[in-house]
Amino acid sequence: xxxxxxxxxxxxxxxxxxxxxxxxxxxxxxxxxxxxxxxxxxxxxxxxxxxxxxxxxxxxxxxxxxxxxxxxxxxxxxxxxxxxxxxxxxxxxxxxxxxxxxxxxxxxxxxxxxxxxxxxxxxxxxxxxxxxxxxxxxxxxxxxxxxxxxxxxxxxxxxxxxxxxxxxxxxxxxxxxxxxxxxxxxxxxxxxxxxxxxxxxxxxxxxxxxxxxxxxxxxxxxxxxxxxxxxxxxxxxxxxxxxxxxxxxxxxxxxxxxxxxxxxxxxxxxxxxx
Amino acid sequence: xxxxxxxxxxxxxxxxxxxxxxxxxxxxxxxxxxxxxxxxxxxxxxxxxxxxxxxxxxxxxxxxxxxxx
Ligand SMILES: [Zn+2]
Numbered sequence: 001x002x003x004x005x006x007x008x009x010x011x012x013x014x015x016x017x018x019x020x021x022x023x024x025x026x027x028x029x030x031x032x033x034x035x036x037x038x039x040x041x042x043x044x045x046x047x048x049x050x051x052x053x054x055x056x057x058x059x060x061x062x063x064x065x066x067x068x069x070x071x072x073x074x075x076x077x078x079x080x081x082x083x084x085x086x087x088x089x090x091x092x093x094x095x096x097x098x099x100x101x102x103x104x105x106x107x108x109x110x111x112x113x114x115x116x117x118x119x120x121x122x123x124x125x126x127x128x129x130x131x132x133x134x135x136x137x138x139x140x141x142x143x144x145x146x147x148x149x150x151x152x153x154x155x156x157x158x159x160x161x162x163x164x165x166x167x168x169x170x171x172x173x174x175x176x177x178x179x180x181x182x183x184x185x186x187x188x189x190x191x192x193x194x195x196x197x198x199x200x201x202x203x204x205x206x207x208x209x210x211x212x213x214x215x216x217x218x219x220x221x222x223x224x225x226x227x228x229x230x231x232x233x234x235x236x237x238x239x240x241x242x243x244x245x246x247x248x249x250x251x252x253x254x255x256x257x258x259x260x261x262x263x264x265x266x267x268x269x270x271x272x273x274x
Numbered sequence: 275x276x277x278x279x280x281x282x283x284x285x286x287x288x289x290x291x292x293x294x295x296x297x298x299x300x301x302x303x304x305x306x307x308x309x310x311x312x313x314x315x316x317x318x319x320x321x322x323x324x325x326x327x328x329x330x331x332x333x334x335x336x337x338x339x340x341x342x343x
Contacts, residue, residue, distance in 0.1 A: 040340065129340055152338025159338050174315075179306045179337050187340035223335060234281050236333045237313050 007099070011053055024213040025053065029099075031212040034058040034121035036109055036137060038085040040187070040197030041151050041204060042127030043075035048205040050093035050100055054212070057093065060105040060117060061085040072194035109133055111257035114140040123208045124148035127201065129187060131178035132260035138163065138171035139257055142248045147211055149204040149219075153192050154185065156228040158200035161219055161238070162207045165248065168220035169238045173245040178260050199226060275328035292321040292332075301334055308335040 003011070003022070014020045014028070031054045035042045038061040049057055065073075065080045065088050073085075080088040086104035093102050105117060109128070114136060118124055124146055126137045134150065141148045142165045150171050151160035163170045182189075203224070210216045223236045242249035277286050279299060286295070292311070296304045309316045310333045316324055326332065 131337065131339055134339070153340040154338055157338065159336075174308055174335055175337060176308075179303075184303050184306055184337045184339065192340055236310070236335065239310065239314050243315075 019215045029055045032056040032121045035125045036060045037127035038089040040072045041201040043073045044201035045205040058103040062108045072197045153196045159225040161223045170248040278331040
């Protein structure tokens, strides 16, 4: 289908890029991205992907907007307090770009629902705030062969990596098992600078755009860290995929999805997989 | 000897183990950090016994949650 005049104008700054052009913009319009978590990371990612014209965007979040979210979750406004985050996010995204379809999923990801959630999407963005969800997303995406962007933010720091199953290491290759509950600080306990979600979430959106359009090099095989205080980005090269990884090696020991909520407490750093 | 730690080249005493470096660099939550030496992950059980050599490149990889709530 040809672009309307309005679409040509809306996407003109993309279309003028020789790497994107009309062809790349069409890929974006046909692209499907699932964003898990409509918070600090998911908010900017969702807004940029909506603005970019990614045709179908799914948002998964079980929470409602809280006053303490607004310092960083810029997709929600003061008037949205109490509203479901997925609804508030959808309204903002459609206000930015009425062209796109936003699917909302008012739920937490679990081993029961995650395969259904990810199956129709091309690329997944992990914008969750807890390790059980991050490991679940990793394992489900590895098993289903879905590429995804992992990220985390805390205090003045953030980091991300892109996982393309079969092509590079996965999150579990690096981090093995979730840490026990409360062993490492969360944003709620430790705080996070608001713009950090903007920096890292926008980089996640960038990876989604690059994956869909096939432009450039993805952050596969690297962990990119950002320290706002020293204003340094550092790209850590990771060992190749699968070497002893419980989920993405050629002989994985994990073949079923795990809901870590309880098991997290039973993990010890001395364990075999640690 | 010179080690590159998290991208920064610095002078260290000979005979330094991974465990000692973790201490020296004041690594946060040391029991949960992932360490890579020359782009290979070091086994946690070997942190005490692995002696670093001149020119080694060491990275610390930290758990980082956060993002949603
Ligand atoms: Zn792996």
